[in-house]
Amino acid sequence: MKLLNKNKKKTSLGDMIFYLCNGIFMIAFVIITLYPVFNTLVISFNDGTDALRGGIHLWPRKWTLKNYETVLTKDNLITGAYITVTRTIIGTLLALVTNALLAFIVSRKRFLFKRQLSLFWVVTMYVNGGLVPTFLLFKGLGLTNSFGVYVIPGMLSAFNMLVIRTFMNGIPDSLEESAQLDGAGYMTIFIRIISPLCKPVYATVALFVAVGQWNSWFDAMIYNRMRSDLTTLQYELMKLLSSVTNQGGSVENLKNAAGAVTPTSVRAAATIITILPIIMLYPFLQKYFVTGMTLGGVKE
Known part of the structure; x- marks a missing residue:
């Protein structure tokens, strides 16, 4: 057991900082990648005239299916x-x-x-x-x-x-x-x-x-x-x-x-x-x- 413990590599402070920074970077990268798609989904469920005011980010301000009705009823x-x-x-x-x-x-x-x-x-x-x-x-x-x-x-x-x-x-x-x-x-x-x-x-x-x-x-x-x-x-x-x-x-x-x-x-x-x-x-x-x-x- 002592031999196994000696062979285990201790995580240094530099490695911990690297893993932390790497995790933060990857999370930020995922958010930056997915947010435009999610924001597009939110706007698609928001009233068109209300969307002109801006400020819609994570949740529709005025729910509607009018946008999808307009698209799906197209000739x-x-x-x-x-x-x-x-x-x-x-x-x-x-x-x-x-x-x-x-x-x-x-x-x-x-x-x-x-x-x-x-x-x-x-x-x-x-x-x-x-x-x-x-x-x-x-x-x-x-x-x-x-x-x-x-x-x-x-x-x-x-x-x-x-x-x-x-x-x-x-x-x-x-x-x-x-x-x-x-x-x-x-x-x-x-x-x-x-x-x-x-x-x-x-x-x-x-x-x-x-x-x-x-x-x-x-x-x-x-x-x-x-x-x-x-x-x-x-x-x-x-x-x-x-x-x-x-x-x-x-x-x-x-x-x-x-x-x-x-x-x-x-x-x-x-x-x-x-x-x-x-x-x-x-x-x-x-x-x-x-x-x-x-x-x-x-x-x-």
């Missing part, structure tokens, strides 16, 4: 929500499959010109054709005024592919070699050996793609503006916010209008509706997200 909102959920699911699955297949191909040592192709894909991350050439290309391919414009252009991402490829490069080659000795082909190796080991990076890329698909509205405005049946939730919320902002009333008129909504209150309600599904999804993917970003980001 085409149900259609937009359906299209957004559909494009998020389909777009995420297609992007994950295509990026994983391509990453598996370029991560094989026997694949020729993989370094040259990797350099080419890196260049595409910084250089693009611009909005007008992209629009003309999509129009020539028949993607405008169609659901395909939501999922087909995002099937391949150089960044996501390189993240998956880097993760696959860290898998021992002996696993593939032993499978080949047993007669397994490349597709069998990819499905039954490589993919199960790549669950963390798959979850990370899936989260990236899903968030991008869920928040996207610009493509709906540019390519499917004439198709109300292909509108998205974010595009409808953007139009609602624009209509409230441009409703023509001054700040004083809004203050005198009992029960009226304001751009600030509608923006807060729309923000909560937008981020709620992602917040609900993130805890289930957090452990894979951290592992995938750590291992997939290691430089070769």
